[in-house]
Amino acid sequence: MKICMLGAGALGSAIGGVLTEGGHDVWLVDAWREHVEAMSARGLTMRDGADRTVRVQARTSCEGIGPAELVVVLVKSYHTEEAVRSALASGVVGPSTVVMSMQNGLGHEDVIAGIVGRGRTMAGKTYTGGVVLGPGHVIAGTRGKASVVGELDGRLTERAQRIAAAFTSAGLETSVSDNIAGVMWDKLFVNVATGALAGITRLTYGDLYQVPAVEACALAAVSEAMAVARALGVKIATTKPEEPWRLASAGLPPEFKTSMLQSLEKGLPTEIDFINGSVVRAGERCGVPTPVNATLVACMKGVEVGLRVPGFERHRAGGQ
Numbered sequence: 001m002k003i004c005m006l007g008a009g010a011l012g013s014a015i016g017g018v019l020t021e022g023g024h025d026v027w028l029v030d031a032w033r034e035h036v037e038a039m040s041a042r043g044l045t046m047r048d049g050a051d052r053t054v055r056v057q058a059r060t061s062c063e064g065i066g067p068a069e070l071v072v073v074l075v076k077s078y079h080t081e082e083a084v085r086s087a088l089a090s091g092v093v094g095p096s097t098v099v100m101s102m103q104n105g106l107g108h109e110d111v112i113a114g115i116v117g118r119g120r121t122m123a124g125k126t127y128t129g130g131v132v133l134g135p136g137h138v139i140a141g142t143r144g145k146a147s148v149v150g151e152l153d154g155r156l157t158e159r160a161q162r163i164a165a166a167f168t169s170a171g172l173e174t175s176v177s178d179n180i181a182g183v184m185w186d187k188l189f190v191n192v193a194t195g196a197l198a199g200i201t202r203l204t205y206g207d208l209y210q211v212p213a214v215e216a217c218a219l220a221a222v223s224e225a226m227a228v229a230r231a232l233g234v235k236i237a238t239t240k241p242e243e244p245w246r247l248a249s250a251g252l253p254p255e256f257k258t259s260m261l262q263s264l265e266k267g268l269p270t271e272i273d274f275i276n277g278s279v280v281r282a283g284e285r286c287g288v289p290t291p292v293n294a295t296l297v298a299c300m301k302g303v304e305v306g307l308r309v310p311g312f313e314r315h316r317a318g319g320q
Contacts, residue, residue, distance in 0.1 A: 127146050
C-alpha cells in the first residue's frame, strides 16, 4: 500500500518506520529539515529495546510523491488544516485517497472533511507511542500496542478492512470499529490522564507514576471526561478512570515523555486545546462541569506563556 505519513515526528516516524519494514511504499513528510535530511542520509533509527535502522523515503513536502492510497495525518493539531490543504494541492491526495487522522484529541476529522470531503475522511486511534531522541532517531513504542480505524458513519467497509490488514501485516495490531466515536473518546481519556500533567510537572513516566497526588488529579480529570462522553450519548468501553491511567504507561519505558512534554521542551505550543480543552468545551455544551480539566488547560496555557512558545499570545487570549 502506498502511504503518506503527513507529519513524521515521534509517532509518525515510529509508525511509518514499522510500515516501511512491513514492505509498504511509505513516504515520511515533515517540515523538520534536519530530521528529514538525517533519515534520507542514514535511515531512520528506531529504539525498541535495541536500536535498529530502516531505510525510509523522507521529504519536507508532499511535492513529487504522487497520489497515495492512504494519507495518515499526524501533524500537531493546530497544523492540521494547513498540512491537509498542502497535501491536496500537491496531488498526494487523489480522487480515491483516504485521509485518516491518527492524532490525539478530538475535532480533526471535521477539519479534514471540510477540505477533502467526508467521503474521503476516516478516523484512527493508536496506543503506540514515540519519542524523538534526535534527528533520524526515535523511540518506537509500537510493540504490543493496539490501533483502531473506522468510518465516520460506523460502516464496516472494505477500505477500512484493507487499511487494518496492511497495518497488522506490518506488525501494528489494528482492528476496525463500527463505533469509532467511542474509540476516540476512550483514547482521549488516556491523553487526558497523563498529557497535561506530564507537561506541567515536566516528569517522565518513571517519575510521574510515583506521585500519588498526580494520580489523584489524573483520575479526577478522566472521571470528568467520562461523564461528558456519557452525557453526549457516546458508547465508551472505559468503565473506571484507573483504566486509562494504567493504559497510558503500559509497555513504555520509564524515560518516556508525553507529546505535550516533548512539545514544551522544543519550545512549541501543545495540543492542550484539542485534548483537555475538548473535554471542557464538550462539557459546556452538555452541561457537565469540568473544573479539573479547565484548571489543567489554564495551567498549561500559563506554562506556554512563560516559555514564550510561538502563538502564546493566542493562548493567552483563550482561542485556538
